Amino acid sequence: RKEVEQDPGPFNVPEGATVAFNCTYSNSASQSFFWYRQDCRKEPKLLMSVYSSGNEDGRFTAQLNRASQYISLLIRDSKLSDSATYLCVVTEYGSSNTGKLIFGQGTTLQVKP
Amino acid sequence: EADIYQTPRYLVIGTGKKITLECSQTMGHDKMYWYQQDPGMELHLIHYSYGVNSTEKGDLSSESTVSRIRTEHFPLTLESARPSHTSQYLCASSEAGAYGYTFGSGTRLTVV
Numbered sequence: 435r436k437e438v439e440q441d442p443g444p445f446n447v448p449e450g451a452t453v454a455f456n457c458t459y460s461n462s463a464s465q466s467f468f469w470y471r472q473d474c475r476k477e478p479k480l481l482m483s484v485y486s487s488g489n490e491d492g493r494f495t496a497q498l499n500r501a502s503q504y505i506s507l508l509i510r511d512s513k514l515s516d517s518a519t520y521l522c523v524v525t526e527y528g529s530s531n532t533g534k535l536i537f538g539q540g541t542t543l544q545v546k547p
Numbered sequence: 548e549a550d551i552y553q554t555p556r557y558l559v560i561g562t563g564k565k566i567t568l569e570c571s572q573t574m575g576h577d578k579m580y581w582y583q584q585d586p587g588m589e590l591h592l593i594h595y596s597y598g599v600n601s602t603e604k605g606d607l608s609s610e611s612t613v614s615r616i617r618t619e620h621f622p623l624t625l626e627s628a629r630p631s632h633t634s635q636y637l638c639a640s641s642e643a644g645a646y647g648y649t650f651g652s653g654t655r656l657t658v659v
Binding site for chain 2: 436438442466468475476477478479480483521525531532533534535536537538539540
């Protein structure tokens with residue numbers, strides 16, 4: 435079983451739609467949580483960190499459920515420029531300082547005009 | 548503007564050749580990392596370093612080796628390239644562990 439599981443998609447949505455991605459992680463001791471964005475054939479870039487209380491950054495909202503070991507990302511009012519692969523990322527307990535990240539396979543989003 | 552640089556961006560090389568993938572950062576970060584990513588798959592950590600003269604193997608077994616003689620430089624070497632080494636190699640550095648990561652643009656390696 436993979437340490438971080440994501441539905442690879444693709445999710446095809448029209449502009450303006452609201453779309454949600456989910457991610458589960460296997461290690462209950464995981465410590466830090468992130469969503470990264472990766473454009474085709476490019477490097478990953480941090481989209482947002484995920485906090486237990488949930489957090490929002492513009493059109494993006496991230497939620498963490500430690501009891502269910504579940505992370506979500508909600509994108510409202512999708513733009514064409516949101517088309518990318520979204521990577522769910524966690525750290526093992528004690529690894530937030532070392533920076534050893536564990537990546538999910540990613541969920542691909544295609545926003546259509 | 549990138550503060551972490553990887554060269555070359557693309558490399559096609561024959562089986563058995565020795566290659567070195569370069570990674571340099573200008574941010575003064577102590578922590579640096581190498582990840583490997585096959586197409587459509589997740590990134591896997593193959594090497595990391597906490598500072599000069601510190602190197603550790605990551606979670607994914609790799610036949611590559613690394614060195615960290617200077618803070619800004621973290622090259623990865625394959626002594627004898629094989630087709631199974633065909634992949635994308637991404638270098639990263641971090642100011643504060645899991646927070647403050649910056650990735651380089653990557654090297655796409657094809658071994659024929």
